Amino acid sequence: MSEQQRRGGDGKFGEYGGQYVPEALMPAIEELTDAYERYVLDNEDGFMDEFRERLRDFGGRPTPLGRADQLSERYGVEVYLKREDLLHGGAHKLNNALGQCLLAKYMGKERIVAETGAGQHGTATAMAAAHLDMPCEIYMGRRDINRQRPNVFRMRINGAEVNPVDIGRGTLKEAINETMRDWATTVETTHYVIGSIVGPHPFPSMVRDFHRPISAETKRQSIDAFGRLPDAVVACAGGGSNTMGIFSEFVDAGGLPGTDPATNEAGAEDDVDLYAVEAGGSSLAVDEERGVAPNSASLSTGTEGVLHGARTKVLQDADGQIMESHSVSSGLDYAGVGPELANLVDEGRVDAVNVDDDAALEAFHRLSQAEGIIPALETAHALAYLEEHDDPSELGEYVVVNVSGRGDKDLESAIEETATRDLPNAPEMGVFEGEGGLR
């Protein structure tokens, strides 16, 4: 990999990436690119040192890598869980939110805006903004607000304004549009904290770099735990931030100054298989007539297009109109995906696979019962892939699954979705219904 590519280059990943945004935003994008190169890539003014220190003291890094005993026995492979659910706030999202809010502060920006789908990114941003004493406004689709009330409350108690977005289907796609509009109006004083490895350059590279600690720790902890790198790493993919977070050092070791040398010397990264597990929703088929994809599997079924500032794989109709996506997990419910991940799939470095809503819900209950860990519905997709695999031993001897977040935020969705299905491993749902029940 060339120096220019390592530094994010011109923001192109093969055919993907780029900067497709209104002219009014371009000066801010140029300013951000400059700040990314100076502070993140060159550690100017000790930015990365402060970032790592805050990740440790405020965020609780490193997160553990632990053996899942029951799952290991069930699948006949050594299953290890990278516990991003134990990061402050309950998901990997804090890495990026803290990094970007801190960067905004270094850039002299006064205000933070962000979009959120499941609310986890909004929560992390609200926490990071409060931690750094910056005002923060979050845009969230009305439908997602209804699905994710605990997270909305968490944002509010951290002092953030939550603005409901009513247009369209009221999910992440609409929230991104609305945040772009706010940013276009306030760009001179405001930083937009994009929540995944999507959007115009430098966001995909920058967000990936803020999530790199997941990958660096996984390498080091794998060596400590079983003496070598894992054979496979499995992560769920919506926009793809936890995915690239845990893949990045396996794709391109030592991408940042100050990376632990031990993670670079581990070697043989190409031998580690990387699986991005998408939301297959209720079906991979597409309803062209209604412009609806009952899934969010843009890596598996999308086509090349331009959405929210980048060229990438997109769920779209024959005209190029963006389709409404679907997933039981609002965190995966997005019609696009990060351009770098799209390129890694095209290059064959990452395998894009998918599991459906039912399998994800089953996995949600399975991990809760088998290991005492309630996973986010996003994460449940990654876990479901082990179950859906005909022969998990084909994945190798050691498999690491990224537990991207914890499931507290999804309990309302989980109750509702479990009640409508006949899942073999769900608890008795009757107690949740009727007067005196939990709902």
Next chain:
Amino acid sequence: MSGQSHIPAAFDGEPAFVPYLAAGDPNYEASLEYVEALERAGADCIELGLPFSEPIAEGPTIQQAVVRALEGGMTVERYFEFVSELDVDTPLVCMTYYNLIYRYGDEEGPEPFVERAAAEGIDGFVVPDLPAEEAGPLREACDEHGRDLVSIVAPTTGEERLQRLVDLSSGYLYIQARLGVTGARASVSDRTSESLARVAETGTDLPRAVGFGISSFEQARDVIAAGADGVIVGSALVDIVAEGHETDRPVAETAAELEELGRELKEGALAGTETEASQAD
């Protein structure tokens, strides 16, 4: 129709009135009448929106127009039919987002879209999510088919970027009057005059049309008096379409109202020239 763009003629002489409507809002037939009404009002060039599902640069008014048009069955193919069926002589600019241009035809890239648009009588393009950095392929396709590519100049655009936009553009420059998204506003921003002056300093002879927030005779007059060569008006006109749709008003009445506001805006623009002239005395 093919050959060359007719946009230069629109700015040849008196100040230009450039209205915007989303094609197919609220439905195909009514929309044809609305666009034709704007020509009767004195439009010199018409920006005709091709609705895209993610209009990130638009405010609520035009966003709703886009939703209505899409729900009314507007597609890329219907848009081209719409253009060929329109009974207007005014130059037409297609305003849309890049994904629709990029996806059209068998191969990914802008050329097939531009070729087809040129054949149907589109003279130029405004693409709000395509900054100079990504506009190369569309510029080439426009050159190949004799069409114009209109760039948007924002209040935040610095000197270096401005020169790049001037070099890239043809037809006219779209001067964004203020930061934010489209939508009618009460007064014209101070930043408009600043932007007009900065563009003049580049020495370009491209006409400068100002848009974002213009809705009245007075604003049109003031913008021209500040040195603009044209006024672009979208949301104020779309508001009339929206109201007509919501109140079930007959199409002819809405068309008449559009024509009336259009005349007022055109007159405002003309009055701006006199103000400008008297200021010069």
